[in-house]
Amino acid sequence: MEEPKATASAIINFSEKLEDDSSNFYEKLAEKFLEMKSVFLAFAEESKKNKVLVTRTYRETITDALEACFSFEGLKLSNYVVKTILTEDTSYSDALRTAIELEDKASKFYLDVAELSKSLLATIPSTFRKVAERRNSRKQVLKSLLEKAMAKH
Amino acid sequence: MTILEEPIKEVLSLKNYIGGEWVESGGEIIDVVNPATCKVIARVPVSTKDEINKAVDVAGEAFPDWRRTPPLARARCLFRLKALMEERFEELSRIQTIEHGKTIDESRGETRRGIENVEVAAGIPSLMMGYNLEDIAAGIDEYVIRQPLGVFGIIGPFNFPFMVPLWFAPYAVATGNCIIIKPSSEDPVSQAKIAEMMEEAGFPPGVWNVVNGGRTVVSGMLDHPDIEGICFVGSTPVAKDVIYRKCGETGKRVIAQAGAKNFLLVMPDANLASTIAACMTSFYGNTGQRCLSGANLIVVGEGLNEHEYNAFYEKVVNAFVDAACNIRVGYGLDESVQMGPLRDKSKKERVTSFVEKGIEEGAKLRLDGRNVKLIGDWPHTCFLNPTVFEDVTTDMTIGKEEIFGPVASIMRARSLDEAIETIHSNPFGNAASIFTSSGKLAREFQYRVQCGNIGINIGIVAPMAFFPFSGMKDSFFGTLHGQGVEAVRFFTESKVVIQRWF
Numbered sequence: 310m311e312e313p314k315a316t317a318s319a320i321i322n323f324s325e326k327l328e329d330d331s332s333n334f335y336e337k338l339a340e341k342f343l344e345m346k347s348v349f350l351a352f353a354e355e356s357k358k359n360k361v362l363v364t365r366t367y368r369e370t371i372t373d374a375l376e377a378c379f380s381f382e383g384l385k386l387s388n389y390v391v392k393t394i395l396t397e398d399t400s401y402s403d404a405l406r407t408a409i410e411l412e413d414k415a416s417k418f419y420l421d422v423a424e425l426s427k428s429l430l431a432t433i434p435s436t437f438r439k440v441a442e443r444r445n446s447r448k449q450v451l452k453s454l455l456e457k458a459m460a461k462h
Numbered sequence: 463m464t465i466l467e468e469p470i471k472e473v474l475s476l477k478n479y480i481g482g483e484w485v486e487s488g489g490e491i492i493d494v495v496n497p498a499t500c501k502v503i504a505r506v507p508v509s510t511k512d513e514i515n516k517a518v519d520v521a522g523e524a525f526p527d528w529r530r531t532p533p534l535a536r537a538r539c540l541f542r543l544k545a546l547m548e549e550r551f552e553e554l555s556r557i558q559t560i561e562h563g564k565t566i567d568e569s570r571g572e573t574r575r576g577i578e579n580v581e582v583a584a585g586i587p588s589l590m591m592g593y594n595l596e597d598i599a600a601g602i603d604e605y606v607i608r609q610p611l612g613v614f615g616i617i618g619p620f621n622f623p624f625m626v627p628l629w630f631a632p633y634a635v636a637t638g639n640c641i642i643i644k645p646s647s648e649d650p651v652s653q654a655k656i657a658e659m660m661e662e663a664g665f666p667p668g669v670w671n672v673v674n675g676g677r678t679v680v681s682g683m684l685d686h687p688d689i690e691g692i693c694f695v696g697s698t699p700v701a702k703d704v705i706y707r708k709c710g711e712t713g714k715r716v717i718a719q720a721g722a723k724n725f726l727l728v729m730p731d732a733n734l735a736s737t738i739a740a741c742m743t744s745f746y747g748n749t750g751q752r753c754l755s756g757a758n759l760i761v762v763g764e765g766l767n768e769h770e771y772n773a774f775y776e777k778v779v780n781a782f783v784d785a786a787c788n789i790r791v792g793y794g795l796d797e798s799v800q801m802g803p804l805r806d807k808s809k810k811e812r813v814t815s816f817v818e819k820g821i822e823e824g825a826k827l828r829l830d831g832r833n834v835k836l837i838g839d840w841p842h843t844c845f846l847n848p849t850v851f852e853d854v855t856t857d858m859t860i861g862k863e864e865i866f867g868p869v870a871s872i873m874r875a876r877s878l879d880e881a882i883e884t885i886h887s888n889p890f891g892n893a894a895s896i897f898t899s900s901g902k903l904a905r906e907f908q909y910r911v912q913c914g915n916i917g918i919n920i921g922i923v924a925p926m927a928f929f930p931f932s933g934m935k936d937s938f939f940g941t942l943h944g945q946g947v948e949a950v951r952f953f954t955e956s957k958v959v960i961q962r963w964f
Contacts, residue, residue, distance in 0.1 A: 314790060318567045319797040322464060368551055372571045372924075380800070 315381040320422055321367045323386050324440075327415055328360035334393040334411065342401055345454065352447055359440045366436040370429070381425045389418040405455040412448035416441045465838075466566060466795040469556040474504035476650055478513060478674055479657040481520035482667025487513055489675065492647060497563040497803040497844035498793040504561070506650045509675035514642070514682035517671045521613040521640035522688050524668025529610045529638035531666075533587045536636055540584040542663035543632075547577050547656075554655060558624050559794040561649035563802040563844065564748050566794055569624075576625040578927040582946060583632030589950045590637055602962045608954035610638030611690040611715075615683035617705075618653065619695045620646035620805050621751045621866075627653060629931060629944035630693040630717070635669055637953040639690075642671045644679045648805055684708040691715030691952070693944060695753075698864075698890070698936050706939035717952060718939035719931065721864045722753040722892030725885045726921065727760045727907070728778050729878070729898035730770075736919070737897040738781045741870075744895070744921030746789055746801050746848050750868040751809070753937070754893050754915065754922050758854065758861060760873045760881045764903070771876065779852050779872055783828050786848040786870070792837035799837055803844035804867060810844050813867030817849055820860040820871070825851040831868055856887050864890070878903060882910055891935030893923045914938060 315323075332353045339349035391411045395404060419441035423434040476494075477484040487507030494504035528536075547554065551573055558569035583589075594605030614634050618627045627643050634641045645653035657672045673679050683689050684705070691714050694705045701720035709716035726744060728737055744756035761778045763771030794802040804810040814832060821827055831849035834842045846868055854861045854871035861871050875881035885894055895917030896907040904918045914932030917923035925931050930943035942952040 314798060314800070316565075316567055316797055316800065318565075318570070319464075322797055368548075368570060368574060371567065372574050 315384045315386060317367065317371065317380070319386070320381055320384075321364060323389075323418075324363045324422075325360050327389070327418070328356040328363070330393060331411060331415065332356035332360075334395070334408070337395050338404055338408070341395065341399075342404065348450065348454070355443060355447075359443065362436060363440060366432055370433050381422060384421060384425060389414045391415075402455060402458045405451055405458065409448055409451045409455065412444050412451060416444040416448060419444060464797050465793065466556060466797065468560055468795065469553045470503050470560060470651070473502055474651065474654075476504055476506045476654050476674060478507065478509055478517070479654070479661070479670075479672040480513070480517045481524075481671070482661070485513075487674065489513070489678075494561060494647075494649065494651065495806065496560045497805055498560075498795075498840050500841045500843050504651050506647055506674045508647065509673050509679050511678055511682050514673050514675070514679045515686065517642045517673045518613055518683075518686045518688050520668040521642055521671055524666060525610075525612050525638075525640045528635075528640060528666060528669050531638070533590055533636070533638075536638065537584045537586050539660075539663050539665050540580050540586075540632055540636060543660055543665075544577055544580045544584065546659040546662055547573070547580065550655070550659065551577075554624060554652065556795065557651050557655060558649075559802070561651045562620070562623055563805055564794050565799055565802050566797060568748055568802075569794065572622055572625045575924070575927070576628040579625075579628040579945060580632045582927040583636040583949075586633075586636035586950070589947060590954065592956070598960070602960060604958065604960045607957050607959065608637070608950070609957050610953065611955055613640050613642065613689050614715075614953065615689050615692045616641055616643045617680055617683070617692065617694045617696070618643065618645045620648040621748065621753075623649040624652035624656070626695050627656075629695075630949060631670070633945075633949035634693075634953045635665065637950060639953050640669045640671070642673055642683065642689075644673055644675060644683070647674060647676055650674050680704075684712065684714075687712070689714060691717075693717045695719040697721050701939050702936065715952060716940045717942065717944055719753065719933055719944070720892075720937050720939065721866075721890060722755070722933075722937050723757045723862065723864050723888050723890040724755060724893045724895075724913075725758045725760055725881075725888075726756045726894070726917075727762050727875075727878070727881050727896045727898075729762050729764055729896065729900065729903060730766055730774055731899040732897035732919075733899065734778065734781060738778075738785050740897070740919070740921035741782060742785050742789065745870045746786065746868045747922065749801055749804055749846075750813075751805060751866050752922075753933075754924055755866075756870065756895070756921060757865065758871045758873055758884075760875045760884060762878060762881045763874075763876045764878050775874060779828065779850075782870065782872065783850050786829055786850050789848050790837050791835065791845060791847050793840050796838055801848070801868065803840075804846060805844070807843050809867065810846055813846060813865055813869060816860050816863070816865045816867070816869060820851050820854070820858065820869075823858045823860070824853075825855075825858055825860060825871065826853045828852050828872075856884055862888055878906065882907070885911055885913070889936040892933050892937035893917065895920055895923060914943075 335353035423437035555569040698721035701718035829850040831847040915923040
């Protein structure tokens, strides 16, 4: 089935959900893997801030997006969805792999929407790029945690 | 795709807000209907002459204290109002969608534009300053002070139920006047919500009043000797023959923004992809129900021979029709939707009658929006899809009259001169745009075209809150315009003082 057009509203809704899900995911990781609690809680907190930043930018610039007749042509939101299911049996390294995939797709999502919105007010793509950088930084941290975890085995 | 939650769960019973109290009206009660679902969302009174008179009385009583309130304190009320609007941004936007029909992105844009006017008016301590000059004669100085006038009436249209009264209201109260807003009875909920927030923001009773209703309220405002001025946005016949005329007779100040028939020119050197994208918003945004909507698209053949022009014309028309075909129509709370319904059934019927007239008068129907195709299962009662006509001429009804719906008329002109003549043959003068890569042509267009709002590679020429919302010819009646410093001037008298001390 063809995916419907990604309107500005749909993009922001997706971003909000992505940050909410990410925040919940990292809070659960913090509960499950106590030795890395502070790192995961910091990620959860950062996702909450990301949501505020993106929503505020959208609301303050929505008129620009509208008057430029803006839609995110060709963007398939389903490409950026990651299932972040944690079970009793999920190991630390598997959880990290899921987190890395989540950060990878989130970062790509924000970079793609930044590219597609670059004709709009500079604050719009720059906000998306800023969040993409934050998510990419997390990915690097998670990768290094995974390497350390693997080295122990 | 997600359908967002409706913000109104039970049918609201709207009241008037007079003198700081929510007051039941003794008038007839009418339904406010969500045009997408056809469900009743509110009931609104049609207030009586006594009720509008009462509102004018209490506003007049509140005026002396309010005008003595320091501008900084008045501005703080606006700061608090802005903060409340930001807090309730999403709720306010969704209300616009369910009471008017526009898409959620359009509603959020409208909310933002409204808030921007509150922000600008909050700068009143600077905006309201007068000016002075020492030594105009020996030992004599002269200065101008700006003083509020009293009570103003604001009559809102149905097409922007949240934003349009905010082109005026924040400036009126910031300058120390008191106001009575009459929202459109078709979609009055937004103004009721603003009144709730205004009350919470701490405006004193009587400063900001809302009286719902129709003609009785309007004529009550026009006839009342204690109303100093009227701000109106609506159709040209009412603006010209009722509001402007009556204000002239009674000596009231007036801003009467009226109808439009906006022309967009596509020059051969235009960036076609960007032009077509801008046209889609212009012609079909808000379902064509705005005074800045594109109505007539003129494909201009400046510098082209006959063969080249025909090829260019076909290219533009085909690109326009292809883009219009792809506009997704449905309930505005569905985030994938790009165009909502008309405000009500009678408006749909009016637009449909224009389409029929276009066919009858020989225009070529390229896309028939009467074949309704919706995203989602909604009653077709108020919906139309985009319509495109080509080979439209200025003597056709669809080429000259305001349709106020999602209908585009494509016309031909062999030169910029001919295109400008075509624009000037129309009595309206609200907005006109040119799409071109040529600074010379753009400058010529800007210089010559007799329209209040000019777009250069812009589809919707919507002035920001700190600029006046202009208009000429049959699109505007008055002198000063809404928004920004012109609104501040409209709501104040310039008093000149010449002083000498012996």
